Amino acid sequence: MLDKKFNPAAVEEKHYKLWEDNNAFAANTQSDKAPYTIMMPPPNVTGSLHMGHALTFTLQDILIRYNRMQGKDSLWQPGTDHAGIATQMVVERRLEGEGVTRHDLGRDKFIDKIWEWKEESGGTIVKQLRRLGASADWAKERFTMDEGCSEAVRKVFVQLYKEGLIYRDKKLVNWDPKLHTAISDLEVEQRETNGKMWYFNYPLEGEDGKFITVGTTRPETMLGDTGVAVHPDDERYKDLIGKNVILPIVNRAIPIVADEYADPEKGSGAVKITPGHDFNDYEVGKRCDLEIINVLDLNAKLNENAPAEYQGMDRFDAREKIVAEMESLGLLVKIEENPMTIPYGDRSGVVIEPWLTDQWFVNAEVLAKPALEAVETGKTRFVPKQWENTYYEWMRNIQPWCISRQIWWGHQIPAWFDENGNIYVEMTEEEAQKAAGEGVKLTRETDVLDTWFSSALWPFSTLGWPEKTAELEKYYTTDVLVTGFDIIFFWVARMMMMGIHFMGEVPFKDVYIHALVRDEHGAKMSKSKGNVIDPLEMIDEFGADAMRFTLTAMAAQGRDIKLAKSRVEGYRNFATKLWNAARFCQMNGCKPVDGFDPAAVQHPVNRWIVGKVGDIAAEVGRQIEEYRFNESANSIYGFAWGTFCDWYLEFTKPILNGADEAAVEETKATTAWVLDQILHVLHPSMPYITEELWESMADERANQLISSSWPQKVLEDADANEEMDWLVNLISTIRTTRSELNVPGSVQLDVFLQGASDVTVQRLERNMDLIKRMARLQKVEPITEAIAQGCVQEVVGESTVFINVVDHMDVNAEKARLEKEIANLDKIIGGKEKKLSNEKFVANAPADVVETERTKVAELTAKNDKFKEALARLTTAL
Known part of the structure; x- marks a missing residue:
């Protein structure tokens, strides 16, 4: 007999171990079943489970479990990401506590320390995913820096380099002065602030007392100015184009150039151009053939290209000194408040500096074209569809992808330099030496690759590429990628580019973009606000099933989830309802019967519920396939709680307590069968409680629920459906009226049906006792004439229902x-x-x-x- 209460903690660990012991999660490459594949977005090895993870992995698990029950060879490919910068920062902080820096250890020993940390703590999130119930094929788990993935990274880099799609160039990049590395645009956090605009006079060369006024938000970079730009149509400055100004403090002559970048409506209409420290200025400099001067070092301090008294100064200290000096020279015109955005490194939290440096780039424009076409032609589709526009926006305006990082943890770029600066890109040092020639001294590139470079290969590197494996043959192209909108460009677009280029096919057919999980008021969760809901705490308190079902029921396409603890508690009550229904079945002797044929049941209420089971299984299956997860959860919730518990179990109580032995046995067997089917349909979203009940409700099972087949439609009886649906509608209508008019529960009302057909009258007579008991009525009977007063009128089917409330309440x-x-x-x-x-x-x-x-x-x-x-x-x- 089941315990009185469902105890999630008591069953979760037990069933997860049984699933793993029985290889229930394993895909079988040798199977002739149709494949169904999802690539797990690899969480950072530094990570722990947060609510966004809980949502995305729950939805993926629902898809995998559902398709497994559909008879497909389902592979959910798991793994973790080495997360270059994030992981290096974690280990560096640990070393700081010991008074050691990575430079004290040297590169090789520092990387050894990271591997030690990865072995010690890197599996945290994987353990937490198991607690959530994630049924990934853990035997196939991969890591972005394992040997196979590393070989794939080298192969891709070498091939793209030799195809001319990877190159090395000196360009402006987002430089992090704290981490000492380039970072991508997407790793830059733009923070709004109230800054200042300083207006300076730059003297015109050879024209005493004449100036051009420029505005700047960054006085510290003026020491690297190499031009002043004005709009070619700005009448104020037409006569000055081609002349020079003298750059104050530095006393260097720089030209006045015409370029449409200068906005006549903004500030003075003249802008200083610093190609070495501003992305827009860099483009102006290229168009106008201006010199590029870098005045900052890797720490964002003034370097040897600045005047001697500024060298070694921090950029913000230099700002104050420059403003003061310009004022003392009489060249400071004014200072205005200026709302602006400042770029910060999302990891380091310091202001990012555009900095001129040698980096490695991918010609993303070439790779983007077939990836763009794949979505335009429908080879890959986004759900919801509006996210295609975000993808198009990025891909149609794509810039060269800076893939090099000046850190130590990551895939070291397979490039070697000789003493003359010639570059040799090969799979191994031996091959590079052979290409350079015997005796040529080579030095390995110290930069590593952007984390997203290896992640871009995930759909095929994890399946064994560049080897032509059976896994690659069977499981690529994958069926769906489930992810958040924030990494459409970070990851989705790059997988599309690499997958099409190296595999000749798109990496996934569908991209399902889920929403954000916010707090109950719609605010973003953050530790500083104190509004973070920890999924592990919710699992501890309410169970993994309640946590999963809550997220599923709220995962409406295109709508953020407003999560409150009370919602999780509410769905814990649903689990309790299901548990109590199973106990009711046990107490009434309803257990699975070998050889039971649901299509052969005779009693109308049993034929009705058997037909409804087929309907709900088809409906929920269709909703899962269409990624309408909230609708699938609400459908099975309504059926399990409403149709089964509130109606069918109530309808059958008189039968179970009656004297018709055949009807009793049929109803017991039907009840057990229906509960089994509910467990099947609920299993993808609530795997633990369903597996426990599946095991407990029968003396013996041929297999676990996880390995069972999805229910199919076995019976359709129109007459039974119409009669029972009419019965539900009539009782519901009367109950609603009682509730909304505040009629006391103890009062038994009189109800009359006017205009009832012969069929309705027969239904009324057959179900009279049920109607009276469930609607709390004294009498219910058909009438021919309408009742003038004293009754509330409702319509059920072809009948007008008169509910006498006036005689039983203070109107x-x-x-x-x-x-x-x-x-x-x-x-x-x-x-x-x-x-x-x-x-x-x-x-x-x-x-x-x-x-x-x-x-x-x-x-x-x-x-x-x-x-x-x-x-x-x-x-x-x-």
Whole structure:
């Protein structure tokens, strides 16, 4: 017998171990089953499970478990990412605690330390994913720096280099002065701030007392100015184009050039051009053939190209000194407040510096063309579809991809230099030496590759490429990628580029983009706000099934999830309801019967429920396949709680307690079979409780639930469906009326059906006792004439249903209560609508606050509409 209460902790570890012991998660390359493949977005080896992970891995697990039950050879390929910068920072911080730096250890010993840390702590998130119930094929787990993936990275780099699609160049990059490495645009966090705009006079060469005024937000870079730009159509400066100004402090002559980058409407219309320290200026410099001067070092301190008194100064200290010196020279015109964005490194938290340095680049424009076409022609589709526009925006405006990083942890670039600077790119040092010639001294490139370079190969490197493996043959192209919108370009686009280039096919057919998980008010979760909900704490308190089902039920396409602890608690109650239903079945002797044929049942209520099971299985399956996860959860929730527990089990109580032995045995067997089918349909989203009940409800099972087949439609009985659906509709209508008019539960009402057909009258007679008991009625009977007063009227089927409430309640008191509720809600709703119509409030209040107010108005309006409907019913009855 089942325990009185469901205890998640008692079953989760047990069943996960059984699944693994029985290889339930394993794909079988030799199987002739159709493949179904999902590549797990590899979490960082530094990571731990957060709510975003819980959402994405739950949705992937639902797809995998569902397709496994559909009879497909389902591979969920797991793995973790070495996360270059993030991991190096973690280990460096640990070493700092010991008073040691990576430079003290040297490169090789430092990397050994990282591998030690990876072995010690790198599996944390994998263990946590197991707690969530993730049924990945762990035997195939990969790491972006394991031997096979590393070989794939070298192969791709060498091939792209030899095809001319990877090259080395000196360009401006986003330089992190703390981490001492280039970072990508997507690793730069733009923070809004109130800065300043300084206006300086630059003297015109050879024209005493004449100046051109330039505005700048970065005085410290003026020491590297090599030009001043004005718009070619700006009448104020036409006569100055081609002349020089003298750069103050440095006393260097620099030209005035014409370029459309200069905006006549902004500031003075003249801008200083510093090609070595600004991305826009760099492009102007190239167009106007200006010199590029770098005045900062890798620490963002002034270097040897600055005047002697500035060398070695921090950039922000130099800013203050330059402003002061310009003021002392009489060249500071004014200072204005200036709202602006400042680039910060998302890892280091320091201001990023555009810096001129030698880096490795991928010609992304060439690789992007077939990847763009693949989505345009439908080879790969985005769900929801609007995310295609984000993809198109990135791909159609793609820039060269800087793939080199000046850190130690990562895939070291397979390039060697001779003493003359010639480059040799090969798979091994031996091959590079052979290419350079015997006796030529070679030095290995110290840079490593951007983490996303190896991640871009994930759909095929994990399957054994560059070897032509059976796994690669069977599981590539994968079926769906499930991920967040924030890495569409980071990862999705790059996998598309690399997959098509090296495999000749798209890496996935579908890309499902899930929403963000926010707090209950719609605010982004953050430790500083104190609003973070930890999925592991929720699992500890309510169980993994409740956590998973909550996220599934709220995962509507294109809509962020507003998560509250109370929602998880609510779905824990659903698990309890299911558990109690199973206990009810056990207590009434409802257990699976060998050889039971659900299509052969005779009693209408059993034929009805068997048909409904087929409908719900098809409906939920279709919704999962269409990535409408919230609808799938709500459908099975409604069926399990409503159709099965609230209706079928209530309908069958008289049968189980009756004297018709054949009907009793059929109903017991049907009840057990229906519960089994519910467990099947719930299993992808609630794997633990369903597996436990599957095991407990029968003396013996041929296999685990995880390995069972998805239910199919076995019976359709239109007459049984119509009768039982009519019965549910009639009882629900009466219950709703009682509830909304506040009729006491102890009161037994009289109900009359006018205009009932012969079929309806027969149904009424057959189910009279059920109707009376479940709707709490004294009598229910057909009539021929309408009742003038004293009854609320509703329509069920072809009949008008008169519900006598006037004789059993204080109508005037109830009318007064409803009118008071309506007036109170009208006042509250009016106040909130007035606030929302205030443009100032909507513009200035945080977005989550505005959204919360709108949601509240919708909820209150729906509640008020119910009160108004109830009042209308009562008024009609009088």
